[in-house]
Amino acid sequence: MLASSPGKTPISLLQEYGTRIGRTPGYDLLKAEGQAHQPNFTFRVTVGDWVLGGE
Template sequence: MLAANPGKTPISLLQEYGTRIGKTPVYDLLKAEGQAHQPNFTFRVTVGDTSCTGQGPSKKAAKHKAAEVALKHLKGGSMLEPALEDSR
């Protein structure tokens, strides 16, 4: 899915997918830990009945990871499968 949509982040792809199915993704910060020079954040994203988490050294990276995991889960594990049909 990411390869089929160059330039789009997992967050934007998940937002488009959520809009398409009528369920907007909701992000929640679960944890912020570590020292100031080496933080670790954990975010959960929920789309309908599906919840996935992601961790990273920044809030942005953690949200990206959570969205990426959710996309893999929602699309049956294939990130190369197109998520959206071209609606032109």
């Protein structure tokens, strides 16, 4: 399990975890919506056999 670390984003922690287990996370943009000044993005993240997020 990943511990919360002050100053690190969830993406940073995921990248570090992937590096530690030898599997770089892959990111797939599924959806981009919202106004130009405040967009919202939906991603699917794959780390090895794990698939996180999406719809």
